[in-house]
Amino acid sequence: MCGIVGYVGYKSVMDILVDGLEQLEYRGYDSSGVAVMCDEKINVYKAIGKLNNLREELQHHRGEFEKSTMGIGHIRWATHGAPTVINAHPHTCNCGNLVIVHNGIIENYKELREDLAKKGCVFRSQTDTEVVAHLVAQKYAQTKDLAKAVREATKEIDGAYALCVMHNDCKNTLVLTKRNAPLLVGIGDGEFFAASDVPAIIKHTKKAMYLSDNQVAVLTPEKMVLTDIDGHEIKPKIELLPWEPVALSKMGYKHYMLKEIHEQPDVIRNILVGKLHAPDEDIILNEVKLTKETLKKLNRIQIIACGTSLHAAMIGKYVIENYCGIAVDVEASSEYIYRRNVTDEHTLVIGVSQSGETADTLTAIKQAKAKGSHILIITNRPDSAMAREADSLVPVNAGIEVSVAATKSYTAQLMAFYLLALYMAEVKESTSKAELTTLKTELMFLPQKIEQILANTDSIQKCAKVYSSTKDFIFVARGINYPTALEGALKLKEISYINATGYPAGELKHGPIAMLDETMPVLSILMKGCVFEKLLSNSEEAKARNARMIALTNSKDEKLDDLFENIIRVPDVEEVFSPLVAIVPLQLLAYYIAEFLGKDVDQPRNLAKSVTVE
Numbered sequence: 134m135c136g137i138v139g140y141v142g143y144k145s146v147m148d149i150l151v152d153g154l155e156q157l158e159y160r161g162y163d164s165s166g167v168a169v170m171c172d173e174k175i176n177v178y179k180a181i182g183k184l185n186n187l188r189e190e191l192q193h194h195r196g197e198f199e200k201s202t203m204g205i206g207h208i209r210w211a212t213h214g215a216p217t218v219i220n221a222h223p224h225t226c227n228c229g230n231l232v233i234v235h236n237g238i239i240e241n242y243k244e245l246r247e248d249l250a251k252k253g254c255v256f257r258s259q260t261d262t263e264v265v266a267h268l269v270a271q272k273y274a275q276t277k278d279l280a281k282a283v284r285e286a287t288k289e290i291d292g293a294y295a296l297c298v299m300h301n302d303c304k305n306t307l308v309l310t311k312r313n314a315p316l317l318v319g320i321g322d323g324e325f326f327a328a329s330d331v332p333a334i335i336k337h338t339k340k341a342m343y344l345s346d347n348q349v350a351v352l353t354p355e356k357m358v359l360t361d362i363d364g365h366e367i368k369p370k371i372e373l374l375p376w377e378p379v380a381l382s383k384m385g386y387k388h389y390m391l392k393e394i395h396e397q398p399d400v401i402r403n404i405l406v407g408k409l410h411a412p413d414e415d416i417i418l419n420e421v422k423l424t425k426e427t428l429k430k431l432n433r434i435q436i437i438a439c440g441t442s443l444h445a446a447m448i449g450k451y452v453i454e455n456y457c458g459i460a461v462d463v464e465a466s467s468e469y470i471y472r473r474n475v476t477d478e479h480t481l482v483i484g485v486s487q488s489g490e491t492a493d494t495l496t497a498i499k500q501a502k503a504k505g506s507h508i509l510i511i512t513n514r515p516d517s518a519m520a521r522e523a524d525s526l527v528p529v530n531a532g533i534e535v536s537v538a539a540t541k542s543y544t545a546q547l548m549a550f551y552l553l554a555l556y557m558a559e560v561k562e563s564t565s566k567a568e569l570t571t572l573k574t575e576l577m578f579l580p581q582k583i584e585q586i587l588a589n590t591d592s593i594q595k596c597a598k599v600y601s602s603t604k605d606f607i608f609v610a611r612g613i614n615y616p617t618a619l620e621g622a623l624k625l626k627e628i629s630y631i632n633a634t635g636y637p638a639g640e641l642k643h644g645p646i647a648m649l650d651e652t653m654p655v656l657s658i659l660m661k662g663c664v665f666e667k668l669l670s671n672s673e674e675a676k677a678r679n680a681r682m683i684a685l686t687n688s689k690d691e692k693l694d695d696l697f698e699n700i701i702r703v704p705d706v707e708e709v710f711s712p713l714v715a716i717v718p719l720q721l722l723a724y725y726i727a728e729f730l731g732k733d734v735d736q737p738r739n740l741a742k743s744v745t746v747e
């Protein structure tokens with residue numbers, strides 16, 4: 134979604150801003166802009182589309198900002214008003230003295246806008262953000278204190294925001310604040326950075342401070358002053374950022390997505406380190422803060438997530454119920470938050486999120502926490518808002534994921550669920566020791582199996598070529614791989630824009646079968662196990678309607694050669710772990726199809742990496 138970068142110090146600001154925005158590009162955006170303090174006044178430059186358009190615009194004005202050492206920048210993912218230059222940030226007040234960038238959504242912007250219009254403010258854009266520019270400017274006119282003006286203005290604002298503000302009167306000052314949207318300050322020597330996410334500043338500093346809700350930071354080259362919303366000074370909590378700049382390089386791959394798919398064996402190895410030493414030893418999961426007694430008595434779990442994380446959660450349900458005998462409900466966060474939810478202190482609520490910032494999941498977690506549930510968060514971002522809400526934090530350590538389509542973070546989430554389920558099964562003694570040992574042995578071999586798939590992608594590339602011209606695509610599976618079908622379909626539609634759907638194969642004949650004819654590819658995820666034969670029959674039914682049948686399988690059954698026009702083979706694996714092995718070819722299939730079609734693989738249209746609005 135939107136991204137913010139800010140700088141105040143002694144270096145030439147424009148390169149820092151534009152480079153910082155480039156590092157946030159992966160979040161998804163449709164326009165960009167910067168405001169910099171020039172000799173006499175603040176200048177604003179904006180463009181629609183990709184950052185290159187902004188760079189071109191800046192070329193025409195180089196002389197104006199060469200010496201400038203303070204500014205703010207923004208990439209915008211349109212919510213209120215179309216992606217136009219006028220709606221792009223930064224936004225200014227009427228006289229242009231005050232400039233602002235904003236992430237999030239101002240919920241009461243209509244009321245504020247009407248009120249401000251009555252007081253003489255003239256609105257140029259359709260955005261909610263412009264309201265904040267006028268509101269802060271009004272407060273500044275009364276107080277002549279920018280930090281105070283920001284504090285007073287935010288008291289009147291409902292919604293989510295991360296704000297970065299500059300004023301012509303305050304030549305070397307940036308003012309920052311936030312509520313329900315991330316914002317951090319990077320600390321240098323004689324310089325400060327502001328950013329909505331780590332990649333924007335990690336090149337420059339690893340020393341940082343995350344703002345908490347309603348805090349206001351005033352940055353000048355010499356110092357940072359942090360206050361609460363009433364102006365009381367607070368001691369900043371400075372920490373070291375975990376990311377290495379190299380994580381943001383494509384390392385020779387054409388796209389981040391391809392690089393991240395190839396990182397999956399190592400991601401699995403990393404997750405196992407320190408948690409699983411040997412198959413006959415217990416899993417160590419110190420991150421789970423529930424006592425063993427509570428775990429033994431636990432009889433209900435709710436898992437909340439969105440998108441790809443939701444699919445990981447669905448597999449988590451299957452594994453936990455199977456090995457721990459605990460009832461698990463899985464729900465999309467956006468559904469969870471708008472109904473009466475039955476949860477309490479006896480329920481374990483698990484939130485799953487790559488970014489740890491997804492607005493719906495964050496709200497759901499807060500609701501469950503208010504009802505007294507123990508909150509366990511599975512996230513790739515231990516520095517995120519969700520992580521800060523956690524009673525138990527299980528970081529998945531997949532490393533930064535840049536491509537909008539989630540791949541390695543999904544694998545990492547699945548691993549977290551496997552470890553959690555086996556750990557709880559050990560504590561509860563709900564599965565025999567012998568079976569647990571077999572499962573742990575298999576778990577340790579998973580990286581090699583995925584490496585085998587990555588080393589041999591010919592059949593996947595062939596399928597990609599054959600089916601890249603299709604308009605629709607159906608994925609079917611049963612049991613533990615039904616979520617794999619959903620995830621395979623999600624990957625394909627996200628990056629290729631092909632209308633792809635995942636179905637539980639048994640549901641085909643209850644409706645979807647009507648769509649099948651000789652133009653429709655149907656991919657069956659046929660992994661050996663309890664539903665193999667059933668899925669084979671469902672595939673026969675689809676073949677009888679002339680569908681173009683593809684198998685993704687670990688079976689060598691010869692019957693498959695007659696039934697399927699293309700077969701993607703994967704290594705043999707225990708059924709419970711088959712989702713990990715099956716998803717990799719589906720990620721690659723989506724990737725190669727999108728590549729053939731010339732799509733923007735890493736930044737698909739309309740999508741954002743981190744969905745910080747409901």
Ligand code: F6R
Binds near residue numbers: 439441442486491
């Ligand atoms: C799909 C994808 C999205 C996210 C969803 C939740 O490839 O990336 O569907 O999975 O927006 O995001 P997180 O996991 O950050 O909560």
